[in-house]
Amino acid sequence: MAFNDESAEKRKSARLAILELANMISVPMSLNAVVRLNVADAIWQGGSNTPLSASQILQRIASTGSDPENLQRILRMLTSYGVFEEHLTNESSPLDGSASERKYSLTEIGKTLVTDAEGLSYAPYVLQHHQDALMKAWPLVHEAVLDPTTEAFVKANGEPAYDYYGKQEEMNELMLKAMSGVSVPFMKAMLDGYDGFKGVERLVDVGGSAGDCLRMILKKYPGVRHGINFDLPEVVAKAPNIPDNECKLIMENCYKALPEGGKLIACEPVLPKDSDDSHRTRALLEGDIFVMTIYRAKGKHRTEEEFTQLGQSVGFSHFRAFHVDYFYTVLEFQK
Ligand SMILES: C[S@@+](CC[C@H](N)C(=O)[O-])C[C@H]1O[C@@H](n2cnc3c(N)ncnc32)[C@H](O)[C@@H]1O
Numbered sequence: 001m002a003f004n005d006e007s008a009e010k011r012k013s014a015r016l017a018i019l020e021l022a023n024m025i026s027v028p029m030s031l032n033a034v035v036r037l038n039v040a041d042a043i044w045q046g047g048s049n050t051p052l053s054a055s056q057i058l059q060r061i062a063s064t065g066s067d068p069e070n071l072q073r074i075l076r077m078l079t080s081y082g083v084f085e086e087h088l089t090n091e092s093s094p095l096d097g098s099a100s101e102r103k104y105s106l107t108e109i110g111k112t113l114v115t116d117a118e119g120l121s122y123a124p125y126v127l128q129h130h131q132d133a134l135m136k137a138w139p140l141v142h143e144a145v146l147d148p149t150t151e152a153f154v155k156a157n158g159e160p161a162y163d164y165y166g167k168q169e170e171m172n173e174l175m176l177k178a179m180s181g182v183s184v185p186f187m188k189a190m191l192d193g194y195d196g197f198k199g200v201e202r203l204v205d206v207g208g209s210a211g212d213c214l215r216m217i218l219k220k221y222p223g224v225r226h227g228i229n230f231d232l233p234e235v236v237a238k239a240p241n242i243p244d245n246e247c248k249l250i251m252e253n254c255y256k257a258l259p260e261g262g263k264l265i266a267c268e269p270v271l272p273k274d275s276d277d278s279h280r281t282r283a284l285l286e287g288d289i290f291v292m293t294i295y296r297a298k299g300k301h302r303t304e305e306e307f308t309q310l311g312q313s314v315g316f317s318h319f320r321a322f323h324v325d326y327f328y329t330v331l332e333f334q335k
Contacts, residue, residue, distance in 0.1 A: 027081060030074045032130040034083070035123045037061055037071070040113035043106050051087040051103035054095070069095045075104045083110045120181045128178035129290070131171065133157050133164060137293050148243070148297040161294050179209040186267065186328050187216045193324035196265055196332050202226040204257070206250065243298035251333070252314045258335045264316065270329040271303045280326050287327075307331055 034040065042060040043052055052060075054072035072095060079086045085107050088100040095101075106114065112122040128134075133156070140152035153161045165171045197203070197217055201224060205214045208229035218227050254264045269284050288301040302310070304321050311319045316333035324330055 026077060028126075028130065030078055031083065031126055033074055034078065035113060035126045039071075039075075040106060040110055040121075040123070041115055043104065044111070044114040049105045049111075051085075051105040053101055053103050057104070072102060076102065079104065081109075082107055083113075085110075118184070120177075120184055122181050124174055124177040124181050125179075128174050131174070133171070134161075134294055141289065141293050144292050144297045151295060151297040151299075152293045153295070176210045180212045183209070184212050184216070186325055187213050189325045190267065190328075190330055191216060191220050194322045194330050196263065196322075196330070197221045197224065200224050200263070202228075204228045204230050204254075206230045206254065243296050246296065246299065247302075248310060248314060251310060251316075255314045255316060255333075255335060260335055262335050264311075264333040264335075266307075266331040266333070267328045268307070268331055269301045269327055270307065270321070270331070271301050273303060273305075283327060304329070304331075 038061050039057055042057050043049060045060075054068040054075060057075075058066045058068050058071060075084050076086065078084055083106075084104040087103040087105065089103055091101045092099055093101040113126070115121045115123070134153065136156035137152040140155050143152055143155060151160070153164075157164055165175050198221065200221065203214070203217065203224045203226070205211070205217075205228070208214050208231045211229045211231075214227045214229050218224055251264065258264065269287050271284050271288065272281050275281065275285070284301060291299050291301065307321075308319045311331075311333040316335055318332075318334040320332045320334075322330040322332070
């Protein structure tokens with residue numbers, strides 16, 4: 001009897017879990033919605049972070065005719081993912097007549113969407129990931145299994161992502177802003193916890209985007225006399241499509257270009273060995289599917305062991321990993 005009860009409970013939990021998974025698209029799409037609506041800046045208001053009702057938020061961001069109840073539904077759901085904190089007041093709700101009105105402030109996660117003094121935040125990254133061209137690729141994830149020669153993005157849009165971005169000024173600008181928003185906070189953590197740029201005189205940032213990382217390194221290490229941002233649009237446009245060995249080829253090219261004792265420093269999402277349900281593992285595995293779908297069907301995130309082997313296979317004699325951040329790991333390959 002107890003055994004049956006237990007399996008019935010397990011089946012109930014399983015039904016709940018599969019429904020949660022099946023409806024999960026509501027999460028990123030609602031996150032995208034609050035970014036589009038600029039909710040984080042409206043609540044933050046220069047640092048006040050005063051809890052606001054959906055109606056109060058809308059007064060700050062939208063024209064008449066907008067719907068506070070629908071905004072509240074989105075805020076409630078994202079509260080369950082830790083983006084907002086919900087405060088129940090003693091006043092009754094004008095929206096649904098319930099005894100308390102719901103108000104929302106930003107959690108630490110929510111604050112990542114607030115535009116900082118340098119004009120940066122994670123908001124452009126959220127927008128970048130949910131643009132129409134990228135969204136068109138997502139229903140084709142299974143194609144990466146059936147036919148990995150071409151990534152889903154190309155199947156959906158007819159050309160590789162960086163070629164596509166390069167032809168559309170708005171997409172290109174959003175990509176640059178998205179990268180700056182993610183890389184600048186990471187670089188601050190990296191420069192605090194990693195001193196491997198000491199003694200470096202020539203530094204090439206391969207795929208350096210808007211040049212933020214290089215700029216920050218040069219500022220902290222004036223000894224770096226030559227800093228090169230290797231991210232020319234024509235190079236990107238002409239880059240050949242060589243899926244699985246591309247990472248190895250890039251590393252080989254770096255190895256050949258480096259003097260004896262020179263270093264290749266890569267900041268990469270590094271996959272854990274175990275497939276547990278921690279936020280870190282999930283974020284890294286989700287990023288891996290993103291790469292597979294948008295950039296290269298066989299482009300991927302790797303484990304530390306795989307990086308070690310890759311480094312050895314192209315000739316690097318020393319490898320060290322520095323865990324200065326949760327998402328990106330600093331990988332140092334020395335010739
Ligand atoms: C994910 S972004 C990373 C940007 C930057 N490293 C950062 O952390 O902010 C990848 C960058 O690689 C560049 N890229 C893509 N293909 C490239 C190629 N074949 N040669 C040089 N850069 C390339 C893109 O233009 C983009 O700026």
